Amino acid sequence: MIPAETTPPAAEGFSLTIRARNKDAWDAMVGHRFVQDVRADRLPDAVFQRYLRYEHAFVETAVTVFAQALAKASTTDQRRRLATVLHGLVFDQIDYFEAVFRDLRMAPTDEAGASLPDGAKGLRDGALALAANGSLPEILAGMLAAEWAYETWCTEASSHPISHPSLKAWVDLHVGGAFAEQVVWLRAEIDAAALTASPALLTAMETAFRRTLELELPFHDAPYR
Numbered sequence: 001m002i003p004a005e006t007t008p009p010a011a012e013g014f015s016l017t018i019r020a021r022n023k024d025a026w027d028a029m030v031g032h033r034f035v036q037d038v039r040a041d042r043l044p045d046a047v048f049q050r051y052l053r054y055e056h057a058f059v060e061t062a063v064t065v066f067a068q069a070l071a072k073a074s075t076t077d078q079r080r081r082l083a084t085v086l087h088g089l090v091f092d093q094i095d096y097f098e099a100v101f102r103d104l105r106m107a108p109t110d111e112a113g114a115s116l117p118d119g120a121k122g123l124r125d126g127a128l129a130l131a132a133n134g135s136l137p138e139i140l141a142g143m144l145a146a147e148w149a150y151e152t153w154c155t156e157a158s159s160h161p162i163s164h165p166s167l168k169a170w171v172d173l174h175v176g177g178a179f180a181e182q183v184v185w186l187r188a189e190i191d192a193a194a195l196t197a198s199p200a201l202l203t204a205m206e207t208a209f210r211r212t213l214e215l216e217l218p219f220h221d222a223p224y225r
């Protein structure tokens with residue numbers, strides 16, 4: 001009998017595979033000008049304030065996306081995890097925006113998002129279409145790209161000094177704790193789904209992952225106008 005210790009390691013998970021295969025889009029996002037400016041502590045205030053408006057609208061979008069993911073979930077574990085994500089969005093993240101708009105004396109955002117620039121609308125519309133039309137693994141693959149990229153660049157940026165307290169707080173919301181656990185869970189879901197997925201579903205998951213990264217780029221260009 002072959003001892004358990006000699007069992008070959010499991011093949012690399014699908015989450016790492018799709019990240020590696022889409023390294024160009026991944027690197028463009030985690031190395032975006034916006035990310036470089038945060039890391040170098042030189043993000044102009046006007047850019048940060050425009051970004052905050054687009055982000056506030058994006059968090060509202062993410063609530064709809066995760067609500068549709070929850071509606072498509074099939075296990076209690078998935079429903080609990082997705083309810084936890086929704087809790088984080090409607091409490092922690094929305095609280096952050098209310099506090100920051102107050103601190104920076106910014107007027108409240110128009111809820112309908114009619115004034116959003118094309119880059120912010122593109123990510124919103126892409127995410128909403130994925131949530132409406134995609135299966136659960138596709139939706140989660142798209143959201144994994146968005147969350148994993150943020151976890152990666154925010155973790156790196158948080159080791160540098162960030163003098164604007166509201167920007168520091170925003171970066172820290174995406175480092176460790178509940179947010180990091182969410183990324184671990186999303187990766188585990190994608191890795192598990194891939195083990196039994198048809199070739200068509202594998203392609204659809206990878207497309208959602210890549211497309212989301214591609215839509216993140218103009219979103220982060222937009223506040224520079």
Ligand SMILES: Cc1ncc(C[n+]2csc(CCO)c2C)c(N)n1
Nearest residue numbers: 058062085089143146147150216219
């Ligand atoms: C443009 C943009 N892309 C990704 C994130 C990262 N992120 C933080 S919360 C959340 C949704 C569910 O938790 C996502 C995707 C962001 N904030 N803004």
